[in-house]
Amino acid sequence: MASPVPPPTSPTATGIPVAVRGLRKSFGDQAVLKGVDLDIRAGEVFVLMGPSGSGKSVFLRHLIGLEAPDSGEIRLGGELATSEGLGERYRLAMVFQSGGLLNSLTVAENVGLYLSEHRLKPSAEIARVVAEKLAAVRLEPSVAAKYPTELSGGMRKRVAIARALVTDPQLVLFDEPTSELDPLVALAIGREIVGLNHRTGATIVVVTHDRDLAFGIADRIAFLDGGEIAAIGSPAEMRASRHPLLQQFLAADFKPE
Amino acid sequence: MFQNFGEMLLLFVAVGRALPRVWRERRKVAEQLFDIGNASLFMACTLSLFIGGVLALQTGPVLVERGLGSALGGLVALGLCKELAPVMMAVLIAGRIGSAMAAELGSMRVYQEIDALRTLNINPVHYLVLPRVVAIGLALPCLVVFANLVGWLGGAIVSLLNDRIAVSWSGYFGNIRETVDFSDVANGLVKSFVFAVVIGVVSCHQGLTTLGGPRGVGRSVTKAVVNSLVLILLLDYVLTRVLLPFDKGWRF
């Protein structure tokens, strides 16, 4: 992907920093996170990579309070995150790997859900915002009246991104935002993520396997392996990293035998 | 089976605390009411017609043999409004509506829709559980009123047409008017309201705590219905006993 590396300025800086200390989580006797220490700076685009099944999604779920750590702590903007009502103090948003759209609502209702449920805007205004956000993720206006089950996987993913954008979040978590998208739409989404970061200064955490996206948008990249942060640094530092699995990750290319 | 009892109580308390928001959620309550009515009104009436009929059929010949045919209307009506209508309508709603709620919330849970709600800072208890519990709580007593009327009619038809009973229309309804008063009907309505809350809370709780994919949804539905039924039948005895002092004397 040819998305430009963003300039290292965050204009309004409403983003909040994330500090993770000694985060451990097991499911049964399977230890998934074995002491993750990580600082994500306010207003940066932070990309988390790692092998499939290494616990990236589990890590994101901890940040947003959907999963409670076995031990360790997570601070969002200096405040300890708990699984109860942490969204009261900060506006967080997450785009799930599978979208997480409400299947009983139309696309427009899904995207406008935050505004309508919290009574933030009159319905005409909501309709305008919804149309704007759908356009931002390159969806046709006609999609608005459809139900999520009538969309392709990639379209659902884009609706979920539009829904996250509506909340005007200070911290946005993207789980595999481009995994089901064609290269052009993936490019548009990458640009939209960077644009969101520039416009609002929101802190952005992206989990992805898409190397082009990662190196195109990231201020910093971390590599999660074996339940720990195995490597972390700027895209240039990561390219130069000696971590063997990371090197394989970056070098992997399909060549016919 | 009741290891989740504490969680259900917590959900019940949470719904109670959310009650002041119910006006805000009135559109969702109305949608749920519409669904419930659509799914169950016709069936409730059919069921009640037959329940009233069978009650008359079982008791009528015995009473008439002993020369007590004139008491038949009151017996059928009391049996219906205090016991059979609330319990049978609750069973119907647990099977038709409770199961559907557990399935809907269960698949929402499995497909991360509930997680998504929480990331939008929308409380699933307010958004999903409150309207459903309130809607069942309103709908079930209404269904019981229908069930009473239709059931009494069913009893009357059987009493009139069956050779071994042959109690006249006016004798049957006259006895109902003498025997049944408002407190008897209210007794059944109170019961049915409690059953409704039980069905709503149990089913929503099962839905929200669904684990493990489509199979988990199936398990939740089964548990929602079975737990609701067990609780309804246990509570039926307890409620009957508790409401006994409010009766205006025995009439049997």
Ligand SMILES: Nc1ncnc2c1ncn2[C@@H]1O[C@H](COP(=O)(O)OP(=O)(O)OP(=O)(O)O)[C@@H](O)[C@H]1O
């Ligand atoms: N609710 C759960 N119960 C039990 N095990 C779980 C649960 N959620 C995740 N796991 C386990 O945790 C591990 C990490 O899962 P996770 O979804 O975080 O992987 P991932 O890094 O996001 O992988 P991918 O790149 O394929 O999305 C997996 O081995 C998975 O089996």
Ligand SMILES: [Mg+2]
């Ligand atoms: Mg994942």
